[in-house]
Amino acid sequence: xxxxxxxxxxxxxxxxxxxxxxxxxxxxxxxxxxxxxxxxxxxxxxxxxxxxxxxxxxxxxxxxxxxxxxxxxxxxxxxxxxxxxxxxxxxxxxxxxxxxxxxxxxxxxxxxxxxxxxxxxxxxxxxxxxxxxxxxxxxxxxxxxxxxxxxxxxxxxxxxxxxxxxxxxxxxxxxxxxxxxxxxxxxxxxxxxxxxxxxxxxxxxxxxxxxxxxxxxxxxxxxxxxxxxxxxxxxxxxxxxxxxxxxxxxxxxxxxxxxxxxxxxxxxxxxxxxxxxxxxxxxxxxxxxxx
Amino acid sequence: xxxxxxxxxxxxxxxxxxxxxxxxxxxxxxxxxxxxxxxxxxxxxxxxxxxxxxxxxxxxxxxxxxxxxxxxxxxxxxxxxxxxxxxxxxxxxxxxxxxxxxxxxxxxxxxxxxxxxxxxxxxxxxxxxxxxxxxxxxxxxxxxxxxxxxxxxxxxxxxxxxxxxxxxxxxxxxxxxxxxxxxxxxxxxxxxxxxxxxxxxxxxxxxxxxxxxxxxxxxxxxxxxxxxxxxxxxxxxxxxxxxxxxxxxxxxxxxxxxxxxxxxxxxxxxxxxxxxxxxxxxxxxxxxx
Numbered sequence: 001x002x003x004x005x006x007x008x009x010x011x012x013x014x015x016x017x018x019x020x021x022x023x024x025x026x027x028x029x030x031x032x033x034x035x036x037x038x039x040x041x042x043x044x045x046x047x048x049x050x051x052x053x054x055x056x057x058x059x060x061x062x063x064x065x066x067x068x069x070x071x072x073x074x075x076x077x078x079x080x081x082x083x084x085x086x087x088x089x090x091x092x093x094x095x096x097x098x099x100x101x102x103x104x105x106x107x108x109x110x111x112x113x114x115x116x117x118x119x120x121x122x123x124x125x126x127x128x129x130x131x132x133x134x135x136x137x138x139x140x141x142x143x144x145x146x147x148x149x150x151x152x153x154x155x156x157x158x159x160x161x162x163x164x165x166x167x168x169x170x171x172x173x174x175x176x177x178x179x180x181x182x183x184x185x186x187x188x189x190x191x192x193x194x195x196x197x198x199x200x201x202x203x204x205x206x207x208x209x210x211x212x213x214x215x216x217x218x219x220x221x222x223x224x225x226x227x228x229x230x231x232x233x234x235x236x237x238x239x240x241x242x243x244x245x246x247x248x249x250x251x252x253x254x255x256x257x258x259x260x261x262x263x264x265x266x267x268x269x270x271x272x273x274x275x276x277x278x279x280x281x282x283x284x285x286x287x288x289x290x291x
Numbered sequence: 292x293x294x295x296x297x298x299x300x301x302x303x304x305x306x307x308x309x310x311x312x313x314x315x316x317x318x319x320x321x322x323x324x325x326x327x328x329x330x331x332x333x334x335x336x337x338x339x340x341x342x343x344x345x346x347x348x349x350x351x352x353x354x355x356x357x358x359x360x361x362x363x364x365x366x367x368x369x370x371x372x373x374x375x376x377x378x379x380x381x382x383x384x385x386x387x388x389x390x391x392x393x394x395x396x397x398x399x400x401x402x403x404x405x406x407x408x409x410x411x412x413x414x415x416x417x418x419x420x421x422x423x424x425x426x427x428x429x430x431x432x433x434x435x436x437x438x439x440x441x442x443x444x445x446x447x448x449x450x451x452x453x454x455x456x457x458x459x460x461x462x463x464x465x466x467x468x469x470x471x472x473x474x475x476x477x478x479x480x481x482x483x484x485x486x487x488x489x490x491x492x493x494x495x496x497x498x499x500x501x502x503x504x505x506x507x508x509x510x511x512x513x514x515x516x517x518x519x520x521x522x523x524x525x526x527x528x529x530x531x532x533x534x535x536x537x538x539x540x541x542x543x544x545x546x547x548x549x550x551x552x553x554x555x556x557x558x559x560x561x562x563x564x565x566x567x568x569x570x571x572x573x574x575x576x577x578x579x580x
Contacts (some may be wrong), residue, residue: 002480009391012383084314106317110569112508114535118558122328209411237413260414271409281349
């Protein structure tokens with residue numbers, strides 16, 4: 001029995017990293033040869049595209065711009081909302097409010113991302129039937145739905161960061177005659193900033209990689225650079241999905257792999273930064289305490 | 292010093308409480324709004340014979356048949372088969388990290404698993420389409436886009452979620468019983484087998500439930516790999532369609548009223564299933580506390 005467990009554990013622990021390595025190796029093998037300026041800009045001179053907004057036809061540039069716009073908009077909506085909700089939940093809510101809020105946030109965190117997209121889609125259907133017959137899916141709608149998707153991460157990391165600030169700091173604030181609101185605003189929030197920032201970065205990574213939400217709310221294959229808040233746009237994850245299904249030339253396929261590598265670097269990098277910040281948070285209050 | 296963005300502090304540095312409350316209320320209402328929209332838009336389904344049409348085994352929109360039962364079954368089959376693979380593997384990895392393997396290998400292994408959580412779903416999908424699908428096509432028959440391909444990939448996707456949860460659970464149990472077990476002369480593997488695993492039963496169940504929620508809710512893997520035929524699969528090599536990919540496909544192609552209604556009904560089912568999973572988890576957590 002013990003031997004079997006040991007054998008099984010070894011088997012699983014060899015298999016899982018092997019799968020991960022296979023995946024990475026395959027991605028590098030197919031993706032790296034495609035890395036070049038042409039991958040991003042096609043036939044357009046890069047400087048023209050970046051500085052003067054010259055249209056790029058068969059490069060990743062419009063998709064990159066779309067993803068950046070999408071992520072910026074989504075975080076602009078979700079970050080203030082999420083941090084404020086987290087602060088309220090951790091510091092001001094009555095026990096009943098706290099229970100209700102944590103229930104809703106848990107539920108929201110569990111909702112499959114495609115349902116956020118479906119929600120956005122339904123919103124447009126409703127708008128069309130009522131006030132705005134011309135309403136259509138687009139960048140802002142996607143950003144709003146993505147904001148819903150990442151909101152739970154922000155709320156719970158904010159709450160956690162505030163709760164991990166040592167009690168002594170609160171006492172010190174109270175001793176100085178600060179009101180509870182001042183203690184939160186002047187002492188606790190600055191002290192918890194690292195942890196909160198880690199949550200923001202995780203949210204950015206999640207918003208950058210999600211495909212299901214934008215699939216239903218306005219992403220298209222060939223929109224060019226995003227031009228308006230309500231217009232269609234391109235995005236990296238959708239670009240990869242689209243090319244995987246509809247590629248016509250080997251060059252397009254190579255582009256899909258190269259784009260996947262770009263996306264993996266982005267999400268992996270963001271993830272590493274978030275981990276570092278979290279490690280910092282965990283060690284920060286442990287030093288210099290008399291325990 | 293200024294506090295983080297969002298709530299603007301007043302002059303004395305206090306945060307305006309009403310603003311924070313408003314934000315919290317909006318966040319809480321978001322989930323209610325999603326549910327309300329799904330319910331409202333699937334209402335047409337509950338009138339008359341539409342429900343009978345919906346709860347049938349045929350999806351042929353051109354002939355006016357809008358049954359979503361094959362997709363319901365597809366979601367269930369795919370999620371449970373992926374879990375059947377991922378859960379034992381995750382358990383193996385956690386056992387390895389907590390006593391069955393060398394101590395020094397535990398950290399890199401868990402770091403690798405954590406890195407897996409940051410890999411975008413679409414990247415797993417892409418690699419599987421061009422690596423796994425041809426393998427299946429050559430080894431067996433058919434196009435390769437099948438239940439099997441989707442289940443294998445999905446199990447890789449949900450594995451890290453389960454590993455991290457089980458790892459946290461093991462950690463907690465071992466912090467409590469570790470010293471006593473060692474004092475009683477248990478070897479690490481014995482401790483794992485006789486104490487940690489039995490004591491973690493509830494945590495394991497929670498990890499399983501959460502993994503199921505994740506697996507049922509994923510869209511891209513079944514959409515890219517499962518072949519999407521709206522039929523009941525008879526073998527692992529048959530294509531299938533899940534509720535999630537059904538939603539994505541119908542939004543992209545159909546525009547008839549009843550097709551849309553079936554879309555929202557699928558969404559409602561998904562919502563209820565994931566909400567149920569979370570209620571279950573909360574209950575378990577409440578009992579544990």
